[in-house]
Amino acid sequence: MPTKKGVYAKSVYKEPGPIRTDEDPFHSMMERFNIAADILELESGFYDYLCKPTHIHITSNPVVMDDGNVKVFEGFRVIHNDVLGPSKGGIRYAPDVNLSEVKALAAWMTWKCAVVNVPFGGAKGGVTCNPRKMSPGELERLTRRYTSGLMEVFGPEKDIPAPDMNTNEQIMAWILDTYAMHARHTNTAIVTGKPIALGGSRGRVEATGRGVMTTTLAAMERIGMKPFTSTVAVQGFGNVGSIAAKLLREQGCKVVAVSDVSGGYYNADGLDIIKMIEYSRANGFSLDGYRDADLISNDELLTLDVDVLVPAAKEDQITVKNAHDIKAKIIAEGANGPTSPEADDILNEKGTLVVPDILANAGGVTVSYFEWVQDRHGYFWTLDRVNRRLDFMMREAFDTVYDTAEKHDVSLRIGAYVLAVDKVASALRLRGIYA
Ligand code: NAD
Numbered sequence: 001m002p003t004k005k006g007v008y009a010k011s012v013y014k015e016p017g018p019i020r021t022d023e024d025p026f027h028s029m030m031e032r033f034n035i036a037a038d039i040l041e042l043e044s045g046f047y048d049y050l051c052k053p054t055h056i057h058i059t060s061n062p063v064v065m066d067d068g069n070v071k072v073f074e075g076f077r078v079i080h081n082d083v084l085g086p087s088k089g090g091i092r093y094a095p096d097v098n099l100s101e102v103k104a105l106a107a108w109m110t111w112k113c114a115v116v117n118v119p120f121g122g123a124k125g126g127v128t129c130n131p132r133k134m135s136p137g138e139l140e141r142l143t144r145r146y147t148s149g150l151m152e153v154f155g156p157e158k159d160i161p162a163p164d165m166n167t168n169e170q171i172m173a174w175i176l177d178t179y180a181m182h183a184r185h186t187n188t189a190i191v192t193g194k195p196i197a198l199g200g201s202r203g204r205v206e207a208t209g210r211g212v213m214t215t216t217l218a219a220m221e222r223i224g225m226k227p228f229t230s231t232v233a234v235q236g237f238g239n240v241g242s243i244a245a246k247l248l249r250e251q252g253c254k255v256v257a258v259s260d261v262s263g264g265y266y267n268a269d270g271l272d273i274i275k276m277i278e279y280s281r282a283n284g285f286s287l288d289g290y291r292d293a294d295l296i297s298n299d300e301l302l303t304l305d306v307d308v309l310v311p312a313a314k315e316d317q318i319t320v321k322n323a324h325d326i327k328a329k330i331i332a333e334g335a336n337g338p339t340s341p342e343a344d345d346i347l348n349e350k351g352t353l354v355v356p357d358i359l360a361n362a363g364g365v366t367v368s369y370f371e372w373v374q375d376r377h378g379y380f381w382t383l384d385r386v387n388r389r390l391d392f393m394m395r396e397a398f399d400t401v402y403d404t405a406e407k408h409d410v411s412l413r414i415g416a417y418v419l420a421v422d423k424v425a426s427a428l429r430l431r432g433i434y435a
Pocket of ligand 1: 163164165166208235236237238239240241259260261262298312313314315334335336361362364365
């Protein structure tokens, strides 16, 4: 649903915060929030309340490295909002983690939970480190130190972490254990995305990729595309990208290109995704050296002549530099923030249907919610039950976003923001402002 260009007056509200560059993720979030706030005619006090994080925690995490030296890592936990329920959001380990990114990711969690109707607020955490250069022991000590520094912040009824880039089930297990040691009892609902043996949910690992698949099919239906005649390119071959590629393939799509940090892999007749997943797993989660495909660059992948493009790697991959050259009819955003606001305008004008991140990749938090519910009940669901409920919620969210976008004659992204901001603002009005 392309927008009409220039249909919005520029926001009357002030830009919050000092950081503002074209590729600043918090700025990207605010650009969309401002448009939604304008459409909703949000009161200025509520505007300030909803765009600012309620709490920002910055921690210094000393770790004894394997060589005996002490190294200090900076950690963040941002609670953007808890109006709808306890805050929820992943923890990211990467060398370029910074406060602006974590603030944006926390806000996206608030809007994402509201879009899929999950009773959580939004949060995000991160540690500036290079996990690829750290041993398992160093990662464990870092995780335990970071967790113990946030004991008063985390809690099953307060703020619930989950995995994100470069964090996984094992790291969630260390968070659970550290929290339990301090709290003097085990409560498995403290963290989601943990191993099934520790109270994890069936289907959680595949949930984000599955949601990308469900919303892509829903988008295809709306514009009369059929999976069996559609080609797909996926950027990023980690948890989200590889599972989305596998499930879209199972639905009949021809996945002609995938990529990871090592580069892009292309086969016009369709790639063998299962074989590539096995190869990547056996090769330290890298496709480097994979032979049964032509090598292309990541930039080439984004502008291939395909029907569906799934950016599932990181922020700001589709920008003014390449948006004009994108040929896909549908972009399903597996990653958070892969498209810059400036690129949005170009894509809208071209008529590209963008299924926005806060909808397309919300499958992960939806099954995290199921996991939290199961932990609290002490009763665990079958995979079939998890998947059926996930498909239902993703489908319902897609339809609601689509209808909202149609009602306001805006893109699906702005439709999703309008829906989410309205839901959180309405809850805030009901709760009132505590004096
Ligand atoms: P991951 O660490 O499992 O995988 C990331 C993948 O992207 C890897 O294959 C990596 O090689 C690749 N990559 C990194 N930089 C790249 C580049 N410049 N070009 C091409 N490929 C590149 O991470 P993930 O969990 O799959 O997360 C990917 C994105 O999805 C992130 O934006 C994350 O915030 C978002 N997301 C993840 C989940 C989840 O449940 N895992 C949920 C919602 C959103």
